[in-house]
Amino acid sequence: MDRTEKVTLVLGASSNPDRVSYEAVIALRTRAIPVLALGRREDFIGDVKIHKGIIATGMKVHTVTLYMSAANQVEFYDYILSLRPKRIIFNPGTGNPEFEKMATAQGIEVVEGCMLVMLKKGEF
Numbered sequence: 513m514d515r516t517e518k519v520t521l522v523l524g525a526s527s528n529p530d531r532v533s534y535e536a537v538i539a540l541r542t543r544a545i546p547v548l549a550l551g552r553r554e555d556f557i558g559d560v561k562i563h564k565g566i567i568a569t570g571m572k573v574h575t576v577t578l579y580m581s582a583a584n585q586v587e588f589y590d591y592i593l594s595l596r597p598k599r600i601i602f603n604p605g606t607g608n609p610e611f612e613k614m615a616t617a618q619g620i621e622v623v624e625g626c627m628l629v630m631l632k633k634g635e636f
Contacts, residue, residue, distance in 0.1 A: 518545050518636070519571045521595070523588060524579030524606075525549035525562045532603070532628070533579035539631050548573070566591050575636075577601040577627045582608035593618055601627050 520540055525533045533549075537557040540547040548569060551562040573595040578585065585608055592600065593614065599621035602608065612622045623630075630636045 518574040519548065520545055520575045520577060521548045521550065521567070521573050521592075521597070522577055522579065523550050523592070524584070525551040525557065525560075526579075527551075527553070527555035527557055527562060531579070536577060536579065536627055539628055543631065543636075545636075546571070573597045575599050575601060577603060578606040578608075579603055580606060582606065582611070585611055589614065593620075596620070599623055601625065601630070603627055 522533055522537050525537060528534055534557055537547055537549055537560050541558060541560060547560055548567055549557060549560050549562040550567055552564065553562065554564045555562045574597060576592050576595065576597045578601065589611060597620060600615050601623045602612065603626055607624060615622050627636065
């Protein structure tokens, strides 16, 4: 699959350069992977707009990568599942057995790992 077909939604995006979600957006853009960002505040990471709330897009989301705690994921369950992504990456500290089970039941691949490491190893 071409990288340009791997539209990735970064959920929990932050414009703070000290946050891992910021690094994730930069790493995706550096590799020419289309990225959507959703966070607590509207802002930008480079040329990527961070949206607050649900993003209405006609783009097919391939991967959702999570950078928020399990408790903060609950309000996004239906939204994420409605996107029908191929996979959801639960980055360190975001594990959520309840949501992982829901995703697996809908045929969505669940990955517990670090997206940045996956990118560096060419496993993304």
